[in-house]
Amino acid sequence: MTTPPGHPVASDERLLRLDQQICFSLNAASRAFGGVYRVLLKDLGLTYPQYLVMLVLWEDGELPVKRIGERLRLDSGTLSPLLKRLEAAGLVHRERSPEDERSVTVALTPAGVALRERAGQVPRRLLTATGMPVEDLAALRVLLDQVTAALDSAAVEPVE
Amino acid sequence: MTTPPGHPVASDERLLRLDQQICFSLNAASRAFGGVYRVLLKDLGLTYPQYLVMLVLWEDGELPVKRIGERLRLDSGTLSPLLKRLEAAGLVHRERSPEDERSVTVALTPAGVALRERAGQVPRRLLTATGMPVEDLAALRVLLDQVTAALDSAAVEPVE
């Protein structure tokens, strides 16, 4: 019952199946959420990632790009064009910080603030769409946060 | 204690916070998985979505584009260029089905078959990286599949 080196063992086959289900499931769930948000946010003129940025701004009013990126785990390669589109839509305003010219402060415009009220129904609608009790969603969140933290701190080497 | 029509109620504020955490968590987890897979698959020359396609093909040998899309919830707009890249990498072969000229059959090349052995370590490595017992991952999968099914069948109307 030894393991032939360099050859997949029997349990690799089982794991491959399990693994497949997990990454399939996560992928599918992520896209299913995206699809629902897309419909919900359609008339607000927001995409799902743009909605996430607006959520952060609705909470904090104004933030440097850096802070938004930290909250959402996004870098400037994603945020810069996204914020430019939000600015073109008249929802935010971007300005170089006077005390640190490297930093760009993103602030809500009156239209951006006003959009919050219309977006107020989104969370409830989403909750309904999941068809799950709040406690189950909370449990789901705990598991997701756990696995995210572990994956982030894992030292992973490429296969081969 | 009535709800003023057209105005967010107090619980909307709480929901907004919870909702934020759920979509944040799912988003973050999805990207964390993506990051780990990116590293794992680097030397195999595969992206994560390409790996998913290869998993399907390793199981079934050859499939029409349609079937691959059904398994992975992807449409031709995603699969056509992805499969073209896999073909350019010499891993798959595409051919119009003789009995139905609309259909394109995707089959593994010898190199594509051979890659399976090198990829065999991926699931175990990923499992290790999650740092979670298999049972927790199974529970996670159940929750994800539940919510995906609910979201897919939900009749969602845009806000406003």
Next chain:
DNA sequence: CGCAATTCAATTGCGCACAACTAAATCGCG
């Protein structure tokens, strides 16, 4: 049989995610 409806893959266009790089401003050490 003939023609409209359907199926299937591909393409186009847009937005997001991320790596790699650039450019400018700031910091900090000697």
Next chain:
DNA sequence: CGCGATTTAGTTGTGCGCAATTGAATTGCG
């Protein structure tokens, strides 16, 4: 103070995800 290292946004390029459209092949109904 001066200069190299660091920080911060932005840009470029690649690939994925999805909606909408196209075009060809097939199906099915009258």
